[in-house]
Amino acid sequence: MREPADVAVVGTGVVGLAVAVELLHRGLTVTVVGPRAGAHRGQGTRAAGAMLSTFSELEPHHDKQRAGLETAERLAAHQAYPAWLERIAAMGGDAVQTPAGTWVLAPAGRRLSLNPIADAARAAGHSVEEHDASSIPALRVPASSAGALWLPTEARVDTAALMESLSRAIEHHPHATWTTQAATSGSAGTVACTDGVTVRAREIVLAAGCGIPALLPEHGRPLGLPPILAGRGVSARLNAPAVELGQVVRTPNAAFACGVHLVPRTDGSLYLGGTNRLTLNADPEQAPVLDEVAVLxxxxxxxLDPRLGAATLREARAGLRPYTLDHLPLIGRTGEPSVLVATATYRCGVLLAPRLAQLVADEITAPGSLEAHPYRALRPMPTPRIDDVLAEGAAQDLLEHLLQGGGHLSPAQQAEFAAFADLALRALLEEGSKAGTAVRRLWQRAPVIEAVPALFVLARRLEAVR
Structure with a gap:
């Protein structure tokens, strides 16, 4: 029987492979568990635009302390990226480029959304330029656009190239093995796989994203883990010969999602993303639906540019983004000390991968390193209250969500609808009707701001069948 590895890493997305590479670099033996090739359906990494968004994910309503924490971790990842890519190449991977430069375009009425992004970049000593939206090269933006920021240090990476480089670095390493079957469970000392093989290791890192709950007994309660939710995002690759884009262009976050964004790919195509929908049935096999592609x-x-309506569709795929009730990553030891997690990166997994890999490897090589870290897996995580979530502007975000696709209401009508939606949701959560009971049940399962559109749709559907 083969000697147990020092660590088994379950999951072959960017976080899992980054953890494996970091552990190998530190001299440990590692077994990676999960598919090497194939479609990787549902995997967040493979569906990602891979914008390295150090600042452009910030929103006006974000708490200053929380924004400072997230920005500090993103900056640490940003600073680690060049040396990390060089190390991967030295271990047998390919050279991977990170072309720099991101435009953030504020749509009509959303000029203030640029302020926290610009403020954070300047505070960190990064360059930021304010421009008229028409200054964005290659695009014919709508005349109503409110302004733009140029962030010359925010970069991008090609996910296919990055994942291939990470995979090769692991495969070439003498202390690495790779079990390409999917895991079915992970517990202290063992990982069971779909082909009946059992992988043994002294410590296990679960980095399978939204697939982690299915690996755990009783939904992870013995490990003390909080719920891991799934945000479903759909992306597309376009052929758009009329738009020769050289940098990332995105709008600020809106409507419970990252802003709509275009990312140039090395093959000349354009990556298009921007959707995010809470799903309580995280099915990796579910293909994109027409409504999701239509919103994009x-x-x-x-x-961004009306000419893109004539672009041809090369591919569409769906990815599942793991996140927690407090929307912060989940790393480190669980209630079973030999089982660690590295997940819940939500929309920043590709950027945060080298930073989280470093933190997890620190905990394995020096137990206790993460005891005070805000991302630690066993941190207190109070359930959000509906009052707090609605106070974050959820009703206004709901309106933006409903108006996706070119819908329009006057500013006065928007304010009236937002006020009505706020009151209606509070009333439904309090009343004892069938609709109120169903809405409360859904909120109890997913008490996060991304649930607000689902609450709205549920109430409407229940009314339709009365």
């Missing part, structure tokens, strides 16, 4: 198409044409 409408947003890119109405917010």
């Amino acid at each position: 198409a409408a947003d890119v044409a109405s917010l």
